[in-house]
Amino acid sequence: MFYRIELREKKGSYDPVGATLCRDIKDLGIHSVKKVSFIHSFLIEGALSEKEITLIAQKLLVDDVTQEYSLTSFKYPLKDTYMIEVAYNRGVMDPVEQSFLKAAKDLNINNEIIVKTSRKYVLKGTLNSSQIQLITEKLLYNKLIQHIVKDQESLRLSFKSKKPAIDNFKPKAIDLINASDKELKQISIQMQLYLNIVEMRTIKDFFSSLNRNPTDCELETIAQTWSEHCNHKTLRGNIHYTENTFKDGRIVKKEIFIKNLLKQTIMKVTRLLKKSWCVSVFQDNSGIIRFDDKNNICFKVETHNHPSALEPFGGANTGIGGVIRDCLGTGLGAKPILNTDIFCFAYPDHPFKKVPAGLLHPKRVIKGVVSGVRDYGNKMGIPTVNGSVLFHDRFLGNPLVYCGTIGIMPKSKSFKRVNKSDLIVVVGGRTGRDGIHGATFSSSDLTHESEEVSSGAVQIGNPIEEKKVTDVILKARDKNLYTAITDCGAGGLSSAVGEMGSILGARVDLEKVPLKYDGLTYDEIWISESQERMVLSVQPRKINSLIKLFEEEDVEATVIGEFTGSKKLELFFHAHKVCDLDMDFLHDGVPRLEKKAEFSEPVPSKITFKQPKDLGAFLNKLLASYDICSKEWIIRQYDHEVQGSSVIKPLTGIVNDGPSDASVVRPVLNSKKAVAVSNGINFRYGMIDPFWMAASAIDEALRQIVCVGGSIERLAILDNFCWGNPDKPDKLGSLVRCAFGCYYAAGDFGVPFISGKDSLYNEFVSGKQTIDIPGTILISAMSVMDDATKAISMDFKNKGNLIYIVGNTFDELGASHYLDIINKDSTFVPKVNAKNAKKTMIKLHKAINKGLVKSCHDCSEGGMAVAVAEMCFAGAFGAKIDLTNVPFKAINQSELEDRDDVVLFSQSNSRFIIEVDPGNKAVLEETLKGVVFSPIGEVTGEKFLEIQGFSKKAIIKEDIFKLKESWQKTLRW
């Protein structure tokens, strides 16, 4: 039987979904919709009685204080009313199903049933068909995962599944050993292997030596293991690099042969620094450092750009889910204690008509991504405490979605070791066709003949499944029930088991893997990227205790094979051998890539415009710009206080709405020990010189840690490269140059990299148009603080306090927001003198640690003017500043000496604004001796920010609440 139960708000109850949609429709420019009503439908297939359905409706579904239900479709007047029903495509997981089945059992309904949900929107008003189409496509559904329900029968058919035929089963062999180069290329394309011809030939030679052809499963496994995503073959390959830079007006040419970029730059820093507190770097799923006597902490940041471009909610959702599993899969499992998220989007006011076909409008991408992070992070109970959001039109094709997680684990649980004869156990979610190949797919292909087809790369996560898995894994960890753990991420079981068994070898019986629905082939089971799964290795004598523990918390744990000692990867499907590969070939057989890389520094260009008159107006414009403006709309949607660990929150100040620098959390509730976390990112600098982009990003991440009272001497960083197509020499060249910048700055600051990730090929091609992202590096930093109560915030605390600037200001306006607003260019990007900056940061930390600094904020986007303005309105105090006291040098253009706008808005690195009690003047100045600093003014009780320029006149006098309004109004959605 097929049942439909519908819920809606009773007359007189507020319908928030309908009301929000009504507003969004007006945003689309359609004003004729008077009202929208939302109906939630539950579709149930199964042998149930009328009585049971009523019981479900009354006891489980309806909240009769505000809602009413119907066992058929609700009736509504037909005149000027349009109903649109949206349901998930076949094969897309509906997170409600699992909870629903559990709840039905609580009601003593134990029959086998299938449950899906759909959403109905009833629009009242006069609309034509193109308006309805616009509303439907822009606001209501994404055809990659959902479809518009035409009739009940087709909806019902989407419930059916097909049983697999295992009689007459034969593994499928691919004829490789007789294939020509042309055929090899075809095979790679047809099977979506993404292997190049050199790699295909290597595989052909390998199987020729075995005198047999590979099965489809073997080929898929090799492709997964050798993929850019899992192998990072570009950054580990051979690179012939040429560089042209300018020195004293002359071109300097350099040629360098690089054998392994990561090893020669990022990893080399860590090796040379030899920090005793680095526990495990670049080997596990995340990097581990010492926290206190008992615990270590680990940090990983991932990207999920391609999926987020297609389905923003699902992409961001599974992005955060994946990085959480990285922490859970580090050592013997770490408990996640905080999340970070950093996004790059196209401008939200991008004209609707100028969005190329196949792309979503940036505003929809932004809302979807934010909801995706909110949904997963909040439901997992992990505070999302730090982030950044940046904008540029080149992110129209590929938004960047970085998700990071820090975890904590007992020291003794920081390493894993698989033993011979350990059982392979898959735990958590079931396996479906999710994420296979990231295949192109659209719902129009759906016929009742087709099997459950997933939407390729696009998935929706189930955070509660992952929360259950996390809870029970940490319990099992503390009972020593397993010897190793890793997550099922890209490549699914193929990479998880392949990695864990890379030394010993592994055997898996694929039919034992629990499935979401019937009909999966053996290679689909093997490479599926279904979410919320982890793989454990378990000693046979502990398997019963482990399975019992998992059962107690309703989490599936299934033995699917064992680690053998054969040094082979052997896979079986119903006793047929479908894969038999040497682990050595699988992991070390990939041929080295040879690539060319070029970097040419742009020809220096100077500033020629004159200083504009109304600098106050520019300050307001800067504060209102998308990159600088308040991100409160996003931050408040994240639970940033769950776990009770919060010390410095992302929003701070007298009414809790100023922009904090780093965040500080105290993960062990009865200890003062804390973690500060921050990020540095500025892709605009990279458009001029990626070397200084990298150095600036490191400087920024470190500055923010110092601002809240953290030290750079117990600080570790992570790199995340997001780039365009590295097969293009200029793209790879800028990436190489960026890695050199990382090496220089991290080395001179003395901060080790502990983990990293790259996401390449971020280009969108549509006909003749290519939209490529600007090469972007994100630096994430975490620092261990001994005493959380020494932390400080960025808001001014009291009138009469002195304001200092620490660090030198230079004429470095290149790629600044000021030039962006005034629509001018300059190539003089901010540089970093890391040795000097290190000294500054260490001394400033000392001053903060002594309690000499009341507030501290770094100068970054928008320069010192924006920094002081933010400190003013966050604390609700005014300030008087004298620009002539700011230590300033015009190193690029001597004619810029004494220019107010240059001093105000230059984005030179390694600078801080600090607030000091006049009584501490002498001791502060003594503490900072040897560092560039200068008193520049004082905090006032008036509500104005008043800045006196080189003319000795006030060049800016702005009401701080007006400044705050400029800063807040842009993203007040």
Place this chain on the structure above:
Amino acid sequence: MKNPKVLVMRTAGTNCDIETAFAFKLCSCRVDLMHINCIVKSKTPLKKYNILAIPGGFSYGDDIAAGKILSNELRYKLKDELKKFVSSGGLIIGICNGFQVLVKSGLLPGNKSFVQEVTLTVNDCNKFEDRWVYLKSNASLKKSKCIWTKGINEVIYLPVAHGEGKFVTKDKTVLNSLEKNNQIVFRYCDEQGLNGGYPVNPNGSVGDIAGVCDKTGRILGLMPHPERHIFNTQHPRWTRVKNSEPDGLKIFKNAANHFQKR
């Protein structure tokens, strides 16, 4: 009497269990964290405890509606045990998701038949929000029976973090009886204790209601998180003003004292 025993119940999606347990421990309680499957299976545990806490989180993903599935589970599997627990003098607190569970199971505002009379539904702003709110307590009214809020300041400061916290009653009669019986323990207000629109009332709750107790004063449910204000460093402005005892801690202390003093 010895230090009271607290049972912190957890299930799939509970996520404020550890800090809630920690808050009770700070008040010298003996605390056990237990999965609902374990409680249901043995059935005896409730008897061994003085206090039951249902912490915040997203039980079963808040699929269908916030707290709905767990409330049904309590109603169908632990109804008699809960009745006995309450009638024998046990205290119950439901925070955020726990409050949603208490309300949807009919334990709050409370009648003998476990019938739901009020609800907590989607915020008027239609989104999840984390923000600090001021709460006006009715503790100074002599008639207030609530054990959890005895002697608490008239205006306290706690964070909310929810998407479904709008308090609505079935009808006017229910609202009137809540008022008459002094069951409205907390109302959203501004720093001075005055009422206001969004964001002073962050979710559109009827009568600015943030927390209610049952008629005996032993069962408390509230949307704000007292367990997130048990240290000074959790206060969003601790770097500006060194405040006195954190407001949330008093609530847990009251429960502990209730047994310690007997």
